[in-house]
Amino acid sequence: LADNLAQYWVLDKVSAFPWDNRARPAYQLRLVFEEFGGRRGGEVHLRVFWTLLSQQGDKVYLAKRSALLATTAQSSAESYVAALNQLLNQLSYELAIEVRDFLQAENNRAS
Numbered sequence: 001l002a003d004n005l006a007q008y009w010v011l012d013k014v015s016a017f018p019w020d021n022r023a024r025p026a027y028q029l030r031l032v033f034e035e036f037g038g039r040r041g042g043e044v045h046l047r048v049f050w051t052l053l054s055q056q057g058d059k060v061y062l063a064k065r066s067a068l069l070a071t072t073a074q075s076s077a078e079s080y081v082a083a084l085n086q087l088l089n090q091l092s093y094e095l096a097i098e099v100r101d102f103l104q105a106e107n108n109r110a111s
Contacts, residue, residue, distance in 0.1 A: 034047040
């Protein structure tokens with residue numbers, strides 16, 4: 001997820017927790033995975049509750065739940081893992097857009 005977000009936001013790096021406290025990020029994105037799995041040859045699900053927090057983690061800017069679904073192409077382990085990876089990529093894209101839109105709105109309010 002961190003690598004995907006860095007690519008979407010065109011950043012050199014997005015740090016995954018735990019990070020070095022001497023270089024605490026400006027924002028925290030916390031994810032609580034409620035469901036991530038499914039059946040080979042069937043549906044796979046990803047349900048996550050996520051929050052965008054201030055640098056110290058004491059202010060919530062966004063709080064949302066994402067629920068995604070994919071279907072495995074076959075009953076093989078490779079197909080199952082590919083479907084799970086597809087869900088992670090979809091989640092990364094969704095997070096990137098939501099956070100980007102929030103930060104752009106914040107910057108517009110500040111100017």
